[in-house]
Amino acid sequence: MNADGEQTDPMVPDAVSEETARELRRLGWKLALARAALAWERLWPALWPAAGIGGAFLALALFDLLPGLPIWLHGGILALFAGALATALWRGARALALPGISAGQRRIENTTGLVHRPLTLLRDRLASGTDDPAARDLWRLHRLRTIEKIRGLRIGFPSPGLARRDPLALRGLLIVILVIGMTIAWGDGANRIARALAPGVGGVVKGPAVVDIWITPPAYTGIAPIFLTAGKERRNKGTPAPLLASAGGIAAVAVIKGPIAIPEGSTVLAQLSGGWGTPQIVIGTKETEFKPVAEGTFKLTATIDMAPNVKQIRVIQAGREIGAWPVFLVADQPPVVSFGEAPGGSARGALRIDLEGSDDYGFAEAKLIIRRARMGGEEVKEEIPGLTKPPADEGKKDNGAKAARTAAMLAKLNVVKILELPLPGANIKDLKETSYHDLTAHPWAGLEVQVQVVAKDAAGQHGVSDSVTITLPERRFRHPVARALVLLRKRLARDPESRDEVWEALANLGTIPGAYDGDTVVFLSIQIMARTLAGDHGFDAIADVQEMLWETALWLEDGKLSQAERRLREIQKKLMEALKNKAGNAEIQKLMRELERAMAQFMREMMKGLKNLPNWARPFDPNSRSMSAQDLQRMLDRARELALTGNLDAARQLLSMLREMLENLRSGRFAMGRGRGQGQSKAWRMLQELQDMMRRQQELMDQSHRQSRQGMGQRPSTKEGARQQGDLKKQLQDLLRRFGEMMGKVPKSLGDAELAMREALEALRKSRPGEAVGPQGKALENLRRGLGQMAQQFMRRFGRGRGRGRGRGMFGRRPGHIPFAYDPLGRQLPNAGMTSADDVDIPDETETQRAWEILQELRRRAGEVGRPDLEMDYLERLLRRF
Structure with missing residues (x-):
């Protein structure tokens, strides 16, 4: 036995035995490769039918041909392929036999061209003559020559011999078809194979998973919808950029780069078709599943709420990301509002409010909150004719019941007053507006009040200005009796318990009809007010008397002019509200006509009053006002034209100018002529x-x-x-x-x-x-x-x-x-x-005429029979706002 543990031949010297062992070790790995080559040459011919059947099915799947077939035919083809594949595998397994060591040696010997099986000699032993030295020498020499001969052994490449079995080279054609199929199905191969294996599931859905997302900001923002899409990489290389859709949603007008700004409260509408499995949309950390709406089509509607962790929108299907977009949410900021100038009054006593403010998406409404600064206790500095002064110590008596009753009545009389402030247009972002409010008829006129503006944007957020204490403007009356009646009215507002003193004063005024030229209307009004205060001690009686005191004072001072002025302001308010609320064209034109009539009546009454004034009190010759009347009428006509052409914001601004000019006419009736000179x-x-x-x-x-x-x-x-x-x-x-x-x-x-x-x-x-x-x-x-x-x-x-x-x-x-x-x-x-609300451009007459011509052309086309339905729908949408 040698150092490697192998049995040595005692008849062979040790040097020869060691060399034989090394040669056998070198031969081992070549013998394994030879056996593997023989196995492939036997296995591939046996499995080639099964491989061809599988390749043919794979080609059909990659070309996505099977999902378009009827279910029964699709299933039959699947069964046919399955049966053929099973049969081919069974027959190949039966014919398969793994090669042994001798077969491997024969392959090496044949490939190398060796004869007499020299590889077998390395393991042979001397059978006889082991005692003969000459025989042992010959055996040793033979083995040395054999070792020398097998040093250049070759294995050779496997040769399964498919050319004999496939003389038409169909295997090459199958390979080409598979390469083409993989190229076509790149990125969607797994889905196509899955559809091919499931009859009836992929019959409708074809192609890769495609997702379209429409993000619609709230309407009050005025921001166009944002369109996102993904899953079309085969047609559009790379990730498609998000698009900012046009206002009509017809075409994209801009490509958004970088993170997408999305206002809070935006609505997400997503639709996905294709792919495999139920998709999900992930907004920040919130994951929501799509809902199936048809075979292979899913839909989702959601709202994007404000959250600090929303930095990305992702769509996932079966663990695979279909698309992802970086986003950041924009929170709606509350409006900022303030008084541009301290509230004040005009010469006619109208309250002037200069309003300034800003909001990120525009104002929805603004209100003026008016509260009494003090509840009673104010002194009446002017002396009222006919009013008996109480003793000096009477006001100091402690009467708890009377104080409680007075407090309760004051609480009813001093309910907070809320005024709607006009805005120059819808969704005005930078607000700078001046408005006039006639509060001279209010019982608080001439008293200290606290005013504060509360503005609201379309999102429902509020902004509040600082509270300002002012004296509510009051009208200055020239007629002494009118002045006395207004002072009595103010006395009741300050102290409802002074009704007895007021009744006494009214009774005294009724005894001197010469003070008001014996006017029957004034006399009857004074008598009615006195009897009401004397006979009715309720709260409603005081409110009714206060209103009658004011109406009587106006009648004494202006006659019919005050009624015309009040009517004019009422119609102005209604018209501004109609324009703000986008009312119908018929209603707006009706209010325009009423405003024209009220303005004409007001001008007539005012001119009558001017002619009755002494020369020193006239600001100028009354006839010189004719140009101003023409200007006012022209502005009203322009506003009517703008409303007819659908430009309601411009019409509203022009009417705001008209309202301010009329206020200046009211204010200038006397102020312009007093001490102004020539x-x-x-x-x-x-x-x-x-x-x-x-x-x-x-x-x-x-x-x-x-x-x-x-x-x-x-x-x-x-x-x-x-x-x-x-x-x-x-x-x-x-x-x-x-x-x-x-x-x-x-x-x-x-x-x-x-x-x-x-x-x-x-x-x-x-x-x-x-x-x-x-x-x-x-x-x-x-x-x-x-x-x-x-x-x-x-x-x-x-x-x-x-x-x-x-x-x-x-x-x-x-x-x-x-x-x-x-x-x-x-x-x-x-x-x-004419106004500080410069956010709306008022078209000139040329632009207005052009808009009118376009409107008439749209109406003509909409009335023609035979136009396509699509065009008629488009025309109706254009005309809807008119």
């Missing part, structure tokens, strides 16, 4: 004169344009146009002289207008109307600019005066505003905004 009347006439010049310049420019088109190839007569242009230039020069004498500095724009008129005049004198159009247009534009500059200079000169307008000057406005917001052509004047 300078302001001159300024007003200059502004009106300049407006008239703008109108005439526009007419001349239109005339020159017509003449240039009609006189092609000949010289038209422009003598009359030149004369009119010359007169207009002289009128402007005279206006500049008077303005310079009055104000010292002439606006540069008006000087440029005069130069442009001179150029136009020269062209007209040469019978060249076409060359005059350009300078005339420049002159018109400079006149418009100059009108704004003139108004601003007048504001600086006359803007500070007496009265209760908080320094708003002769026109009752802040510096920088002028009485006419539009020139005679309907265009807005520069720096002449």
Whole structure:
């Protein structure tokens, strides 16, 4: 035995035995490879039928052909393939026989070309002659020669001999088909194989899993829906970028890069088709399963609530991620609101509220909360005619029952007052609005109150301003009896237990009818109020008497004007609410007509009052107001046109301007004429004169344009146009002289207008109307600019005066505003905004006319019979808002 534990041949020297052992060890691994090659040559021919059958089925599955077949045929094919595969495997297993050691030796010997089986000799022993030294030497020499011969053994490659069994080389064709199938089914191979193995499951669903997600922010945000998609990598290389859909949802208008900003409260609508298994959507850490809606189609609807851990939206199916998108949620911020200026009153006693604020998505509503600053105890500083003063010590008596009754009555009389504040439009983000509120009829007028603004956005969040203590504006009455009645009303508001004193005062007033010119209405009202207070001690009686006191005072002071004013304000409020709530066109037009009638009635009553005033109290000749009435009517007509074309926000803003102008007319009825002097009347006439010049310049420019088109190839007569242009230039020069004498500095724009008129005049004198159009247009534009500059200079000169307008000057406005917001052509004047709500652009007349023409065309097409249903649906959606 040698060092490796092998039995040595005693007849062979040790050196030969050691070399034989090493050669046998070297032969062992080659013998194993030879046996494996023989096994493959026997196994592959036996299994080739089964492999061909399996490859054919795999090709059908990768091409996704089986799911489209009827269930019975699909199942039959599956059964056929299964039976054929089982038969082929059984027959191959029977024919399979593993090769032994001798077979491996024979393969090596045959492959290497050895004869006489030398590999067997290495394990042979000398059978006889072991005692003969010569025999042993010969045996040793033979083995050495054999070892030397087998040093270059070869195994050779397996050769199963399939070419004899497959002379048409179908195996190569099958391999090519499988490669093509794997290429087509790349990324979806497992799903296709699963559908091929399950008849009736994949009959409808084809292709890879595809998910589409629509994220719709809340409507109040005004943000377009966001469209996400994934699972279409075969057609779109890489992960598709999220898209920001158009407002109509028809096409994408932008590609979002980076994390997607999603407002809280957004709605998620997801739909997935294809794939295998029920998918889930993961928003942050919240996982929600899709619901099946059809074979292979799933749907999900969810709401994205605010959470700190929402940083990604993922869709998962059968453990596989279909798509993932980085997101971050945007929380809705509460609105911020404040008073732009301290609340104050106009000359007519209307409460002016300057509101400022901001919100991320816009305001939904704003309310003014008014509370009594103190409950009783205020002193009446003015002496009331006919009121008997109580003894000095009477007010000091301690009467617990009376105090309790007074407190209860004050609580009823002093319920918190809530006013709806108008907004310039829907979803205004930056709010800057001025509104007027007539609270002179409220019992608190003239008393200290606390006012506070509460704003709400569309998400329901509230913002609150600081509380401000003011004296609620009250109207100043000129008639002594009207003044006395208002003071009695205020006395009842302060102390309901003073009803006896008020009754006594009313009774005394009833005995002196000469104080109110024997007016029967006033006399009967005083008698009714006195009897009511004397006979009814309830709370309702005090409220009724307070209302009658106010109505009687208004009748004494204004007659029918107060009724017209109240009616005008009521209709204004209704119309603004209708525009805010997007009411129907018929309702808006009805309110427009009512507003027109109420405004005309108010103007008539106001003009009657102006004519009855003494000369010193008139702000100017009443006839000079005709231009203002035309401006008001023109603004109302523009608002009606805007509402007809569906531009409700612009109509609402224009009506807000109109409302402010009417308030200034009310305020200016007396304030403009008190101690203002003749300078302001001159300024007003200059502004009106300049407006008239703008109108005439526009007419001349239109005339020159017509003449240039009609006189092609000949010289038209422009003598009359030149004369009119010359007169207009002289009128402007005279206006500049008077303005310079009055104000010292002439606006540069008006000087440029005069130069442009001179150029136009020269062209007209040469019978060249076409060359005059350009300078005339420049002159018109400079006149418009100059009108704004003139108004601003007048504001600086006359803007500070007496009265209760908080320094708003002769026109009752802040510096920088002028009485006419539009020139005679309907265009807005520069720096002449009538309101501070600049978030809505008011279209000019050209844009309005174009919108009206488009609307009429849409209505015409919608009325035509025979148009496709799709087009009719589209037209109906466009017309729905009108």
